[in-house]
Amino acid sequence: MIERDSAAGILQAALSRGGDSAQLFVERTSSTTLRLDGGRLDEAAAGVDQGVGLSLLEGDRTLYANGNKLDHESLMKMAERLSRSVAIGAEIPRAVPLVFRQRPLAMVSPVLV
Numbered sequence: 137m138i139e140r141d142s143a144a145g146i147l148q149a150a151l152s153r154g155g156d157s158a159q160l161f162v163e164r165t166s167s168t169t170l171r172l173d174g175g176r177l178d179e180a181a182a183g184v185d186q187g188v189g190l191s192l193l194e195g196d197r198t199l200y201a202n203g204n205k206l207d208h209e210s211l212m213k214m215a216e217r218l219s220r221s222v223a224i225g226a227e228i229p230r231a232v233p234l235v236f237r238q239r240p241l242a243m244v245s246p247v248l249v
Contacts, residue, residue, distance in 0.1 A: 138160070138162055138206060138211070140236060142208045142211070143236070146160060146208075146211045146214075146215045149215035149219060150215040153219040153220065153222050154194060154219075155193060155199075155222050158192045159191045159193075160188070160211075161188065161191075162186075163188075164184065165184070167183055167185070168182045186206060188204070188206055189202040190211070190218055192221075199221050200218075201218045
């Protein structure tokens with residue numbers, strides 16, 4: 137979904153004007169719905185929902201932004217807008233330790249044909 141280097145740049149941009157930590161959340165969900173009527177397939181629908189959230193924590197404040205565009209440019213704009221919300225002034229260069237956790241979800245309801 138989002139490359140590790142891209143995610144690191146987005147988190148650094150979010151923290152560029154302050155904040156204690158930042159988190160980037162990405163979700164992409166595929167769904168299929170089948171409706172039966174009298175044992176016959178009456179309707180079939182499929183779709184994909186995706187979204188991204190970026191949170192910035194500073195002390196007891198949490199700032200949050202979200203959207204559904206996952207391209208690097210859109211996410212950088214989101215991070216920059218969020219960072220401007222923290223403080224007005226000179227940028228503070230920061231070295232931020234990054235921890236990546238990927239948690240794929242198990243298939244809950246497989247459809248058998």
